[in-house]
Amino acid sequence: MFAVLQSAPRAEFRPKAWAGRIQSDKGADPLDKENMKPSTATNPENGLSQILRLVLRELNLFYSRDVNGVCLLYDLLHSPWLQALLKIYDCLQEFKEKKLVPATTHAQTLSCEVVGILRETPKSPEIQELKQILQDPHFKALLSAHDTVARKDFEPLLPPLPDNIPESEEAMRIVCLVKNQQPLGATIKRHEMTGDILVARVIHGGLAERSGLLYAGDKLVEVNGVSVEGLDPEQVIHILAMSRGTIMFKVVPVSAPPVNSQTMVYVRAMTEYWPQEDPTIPCMDAGLPFQKGDILQIVDQNDALWWQARKISDLGTCAGLIPSNHLLKRKQREFWWSQPYQPHTGLKSTISISMEEEDDMKIDEKCVEADEETFESEELSEDKEEFVGSGQKFFIAGFRRSMRLCRRKSHLGPLRARLCGPSAPGAPYEEVVRYQRRASDRHRLIVLVGPSGVGVNELRRQLIELNPKHFQSAVPHTTRSKKSYEMDGREYHYVSKEAFESLVYSHRMLEYGEYKGHLYGTSVDAVQTVLDEGKICVMDLEPQGIQVARTQELKPYVIFIKPSNMSCMKESRKNAKIITDYFVDMKFKDEDLQEMEDLAQKMEAQFGQFFDHVIVNDNLQDACAQLLSAVQKAQEEPQWVPAPWVSSDTEC
Numbered sequence: 001m002f003a004v005l006q007s008a009p010r011a012e013f014r015p016k017a018w019a020g021r022i023q024s025d026k027g028a029d030p031l032d033k034e035n036m037k038p039s040t041a042t043n044p045e046n047g048l049s050q051i052l053r054l055v056l057r058e059l060n061l062f063y064s065r066d067v068n069g070v071c072l073l074y075d076l077l078h079s080p081w082l083q084a085l086l087k088i089y090d091c092l093q094e095f096k097e098k099k100l101v102p103a104t105t106h107a108q109t110l111s112c113e114v115v116g117i118l119r120e121t122p123k124s125p126e127i128q129e130l131k132q133i134l135q136d137p138h139f140k141a142l143l144s145a146h147d148t149v150a151r152k153d154f155e156p157l158l159p160p161l162p163d164n165i166p167e168s169e170e171a172m173r174i175v176c177l178v179k180n181q182q183p184l185g186a187t188i189k190r191h192e193m194t195g196d197i198l199v200a201r202v203i204h205g206g207l208a209e210r211s212g213l214l215y216a217g218d219k220l221v222e223v224n225g226v227s228v229e230g231l232d233p234e235q236v237i238h239i240l241a242m243s244r245g246t247i248m249f250k251v252v253p254v255s256a257p258p259v260n261s262q263t264m265v266y267v268r269a270m271t272e273y274w275p276q277e278d279p280t281i282p283c284m285d286a287g288l289p290f291q292k293g294d295i296l297q298i299v300d301q302n303d304a305l306w307w308q309a310r311k312i313s314d315l316g317t318c319a320g321l322i323p324s325n326h327l328l329k330r331k332q333r334e335f336w337w338s339q340p341y342q343p344h345t346g347l348k349s350t351i352s353i354s355m356e357e358e359d360d361m362k363i364d365e366k367c368v369e370a371d372e373e374t375f376e377s378e379e380l381s382e383d384k385e386e387f388v389g390s391g392q393k394f395f396i397a398g399f400r401r402s403m404r405l406c407r408r409k410s411h412l413g414p415l416r417a418r419l420c421g422p423s424a425p426g427a428p429y430e431e432v433v434r435y436q437r438r439a440s441d442r443h444r445l446i447v448l449v450g451p452s453g454v455g456v457n458e459l460r461r462q463l464i465e466l467n468p469k470h471f472q473s474a475v476p477h478t479t480r481s482k483k484s485y486e487m488d489g490r491e492y493h494y495v496s497k498e499a500f501e502s503l504v505y506s507h508r509m510l511e512y513g514e515y516k517g518h519l520y521g522t523s524v525d526a527v528q529t530v531l532d533e534g535k536i537c538v539m540d541l542e543p544q545g546i547q548v549a550r551t552q553e554l555k556p557y558v559i560f561i562k563p564s565n566m567s568c569m570k571e572s573r574k575n576a577k578i579i580t581d582y583f584v585d586m587k588f589k590d591e592d593l594q595e596m597e598d599l600a601q602k603m604e605a606q607f608g609q610f611f612d613h614v615i616v617n618d619n620l621q622d623a624c625a626q627l628l629s630a631v632q633k634a635q636e637e638p639q640w641v642p643a644p645w646v647s648s649d650t651e652c
């Protein structure tokens, strides 16, 4: 600011008059001695406009000889706008190196005097323009600011303190806040011992915090001239709620305002929270509701019970109150114990039929009943495990009927039991960091989850068929004996029961189960084999297996495949076939679709916190395109992952 004011007369800071001067410059001989004199405002050695003049002098020689292109360059360098810019540049350069000192502390008075003198001076366009500039409100404000800074007049003028203040008198602060549509962003409480009304917390990003004038611990004395002594916090809140426009607080400031030195932490909500349903929250309106899987930025953990947080999808807003980790855990436990015990009997299903029901089952005329042998031979053709792509034959493992049925049979009992009732509470928040996979890192495991029949396997198959060199399934293990047309390590890894159990006991099985007396399962090592080859491993997992797969080594990206609404499903699944343990070809019934929808809701309610992405499988082509794009994003774009998966140097 000083630079402009001080340099104005010397740098000829006259917008219109400048142009006039430059025009007259253009007509002058560039060699003119007078014009060659360096500007008093510029350094004669380094000034750019000086250099420009020298260039012009040189060019002038060529100009008279009419050398090609020289005229163009001459005109450019001589153009008024370029010269004006260079002059400004010179002035700025000069002042950059100088220690700026105000020319006067009374620029405003000086300006008034100049205007007075100009009034008596014979009128000319330049004088008129100068008068206009000096009387312009913005210019006056600029001079006023200049004088304030020049006089170092920063402190507000306060009336002198009265002499008769008692020694014990507390220092007061008067805080005026202009209330607009948004809340004040502070909560109050009554001190248990003294009965004083105190500011309990100041919400980050709220009006009170942005004012920088109210702190947690400040004692409220008056609100809008009304003493709060003896009032309940609710009564004070009522006064505040009734206030419009400016609110004046008289406060006794807290002796040491709290300093928030905590680093920002990000967490994934593993449960949901609705402040409206929580009678214990200190201020319902200040609560931040969240759902399972939401990523929260924790901005304040000073209070042991109530933290302040924002959703990362809404970082521009002011923070809200959420229960601390400790408090939420307590609430979850209380809720869990308050639930009546449910002897989970499971759901009746026509897609998956329990062993006991199989005997009574009536065979559908339209379906083909099959025995175990037919099934085994059906497996290969139906599941299209061989695929010819780009002239090469690929074998897609992990789609065998026995494996799929085993998964359903062995896990469905416990899964359904788990889906029926509330599960025991785990950690309510999981600390997360942004993870960007580096080109040298292994790919993240892609896990597809969904209710039986929704199309998990169909989508997985279509994805792999798109590029079998890039996407691959893990080869499962089984204890059943190898068929003549099978190859060890292609359809399955054929192992003994002991070897299989040893993998289970050493926690190397991501999922496993029993089907018709044989064990089937997918091991961590089988997944790693695919990842080690630089491929993307795509697997289908029952939701209760997600937690087992969530390790630093696999870094799974979980995609939930969800059914669309009933009417769309009826339409899109007209020709779809269900795989059951008895029928080779059975069409979906309405009950099947209804059950799929119910199961999907339960899966979302119970495991939604683990889902990184959700795809509604309505139109198969669309769903497949969405899957491909989600898989690419998972590998190429930064994602929130549990903090322990990432060492600090790979965070972004």
Ligand SMILES: Nc1ncnc2c1ncn2[C@@H]1O[C@H](COP(=O)(O)OP(=O)(O)OP(=O)(O)O)[C@@H](O)[C@H]1O
Residues within 6 Å of the ligand: 404, 408, 450, 451, 452, 453, 454, 455, 456, 457, 458, 459, 572, 573, 575, 576, 577, 578, 579, 617, 618, 619, 620, 621, 623
């Ligand atoms: N979007 C869709 N539109 C029409 N048919 C579909 C769609 N998605 C899947 N299907 C069909 O629905 C049937 C069941 O799909 P799929 O076998 O993939 O189910 P799933 O989720 O793997 O269930 P399960 O694990 O019980 O085998 C298949 O015939 C499949 O082709």
